[in-house]
Amino acid sequence: MAVASDDASPQAGREGQSDDRDASANERARESNRRYRQAHPDRHAASARRWKEAHPERVRELNRRWRAENLERSRELNRESMRRVAARKRRLTDKRRRANEASRRWKEANPERVRAYRREWVAANRDKVNEYYRRYHGRHREELNARATAWRDSQPEKMKHARKAWADRNKERTAEIQRKRRSDPEKYQADLAANAAERRLRVRLERAGLPPKRLHRTTAAERRSNERAKECYFDDPALPERLRQFTSFTVMLTELLTDQGDRMREFAEAYVATRARMGLPAVDAEQLMYARAAELVTRRMKRVDLLTGREVAAAVRSAKAAAASAVRVRQLNEVIGAVQEHVRRHHQRLRADADLENRLRVRKGKPQVLAELLVVRSALQEVLETSTKGRLPVATLLGRAEQIEAAVVAAGIWPLSPTGRVRASRQEAMEGSVTR
Structure with missing residues (x-):
């Protein structure tokens, strides 16, 4: 064991000496590299860049390894870098702001030189300017077209004069456009046919004593204005409720005028007469009646907050027309009923008068007329000669005499004649009414 220990000691010493030599060699190499980098910074930077480009993964x-081993130092360096970037941005922004303010002050002080410079630059860089215009127009095509259309719509007189001036300056161009259109046989014949039809219609209206056609051509500006108004109306989120209120208001007003129109008119006339007796200014009884009817309907409805004055006026006009039509139908039915009742009561006398009329027609060489039709005519004449209070005017009833006669004859109210002949059929009565 002692021997082994003596052998290991020199080996360990040699290893320690080797480590010291390696550390000394590394230190000398680092020092040499540092001196080289200081002496040749450009070469070192280029060499490092080439190495980094050749070994990106490395x-x-x-x-990553350095950041993992030096996390706090990495964060500190990152914060310092961000502070330097922010400070540089602030300096650039402040410098740009001062330059812009100085440029603005100089431009305000030298407007003529600015205009001259811009004109010279545009003249010298026409291709660039055209390219700028093309790119801007390509990116903002819809916006520019909408702006130009709005300006044309707001200046109709200027556009009219501009179009006329263009036509005066380009007469050859205008003639060429017309010749090109007439060169197409189908379009040319269609234009001729349309013009001929319009002339024939105008002549027919003049001969009949009727007013000319009220249709007229609309300009593109008017059509766009109507389209915008339509979109504004139909895109309104409150439109369904608005239409419901308008429909309900019109229906209720029509029913009120149909059922109680006569009573309301009498009240309005009495009120107007009372004002006249008191020396107050005169008012229109009809307007008063419709205003009162609209007020009553408004009180009965739950909601009328979305209705405008124009819509109320339109509802009044619609209800007025519908109520007048219903009243005319009711009064006409009343006259037809009165004629029928008159025929029932005085059938014998009216039939004798009808037979006498036919005998007189035979003596004069005229064709006979259906006896039942003569009875109805006589009854209608006698009814019109009596009171017509609450009915249509006599002129209106005379204009509808054929309608009244056909309705009474078709009702089949005739008793058996003295000879046992059955009453006239509906078809014979209608044929007699038509042959009148």
């Missing part, structure tokens, strides 16, 4: 691995 560089990443060394960086």
Whole structure:
């Protein structure tokens, strides 16, 4: 054991001496490298860059190892780097701000020189300017088109004069466009046919004493304005409730005017007469009646907050027309009922008058008329000569005489004639009414 111990001691000493020599050699090598880097910084930087580019994985691995072994130092270096970057950005921003302020002050003080410089630069760099315009227009095509369209719509008179001036300056171009369109036979014939149809319609309306056609051409600006109004109306989220209120208001107003229109008109006329007796300013009874009806319907409805004045006026016009039509139908039915009742009560006398009328027509060489039709005509004439209170005007009833006669004859109210002949069929009555 002692011998072994003596042998190991010299070997350990030799190993310690070897480690010292290696450390000394490494230190000398590092010192030599440091002197070389200091003497040749550019060469060293280029060599290091080449090595890093040739060994990216090795560089990443060394960086990860160093950061893992020196985490706190790495974070401190990162914070210092961020502080330097932030300070550099602040310096650049402040420098740029001062330069911009100085440039702005100089431009404000020298506007003529600025305009001259810009003109010279644009003239010298026409290709760049055109390229800038093309790129900007390509990126903002829709925005520029919308802006130009809005300007044209807001300046209709200027655009009208501009189009006329262009046509005056480009008469040859205009003529060429027209010749090109007329060169297509189908388009040319379609234009001729449309013009001829419009002329024929105008002549027919003039001969019939009717007003000309009210349709007119609309410009693109008007169509765009209508389209915007339509989108604004139909995109309104409150539209369903608004339409519901308008429909309910119109229906209720129509029902009120149909059922109680006569009573409300009498009240309005009495109110107007009372104001006249008191020396107050006169008011229109019809307007008063519709205003009162609209007020009553508004009180009955739960919600009318979305209705505008124009919509209320439209509802009043619609209800007025519908109520007037319903009243005319009701009054016409009342007249038809009165004629039927008159025929039932005075059938014998009216039938005798009808037979006498036919005999007179035969003597004069005229064709006979269905006796039942003559009875109805006589009854209608006698009814019109009596009171017509609450009914349609006499002129209106005379204009609808054929309708009244056909309705009464078709009702089949005729008793058996003295000779036992059955009453006239509905088809014969209608044929007699048509041949009148």
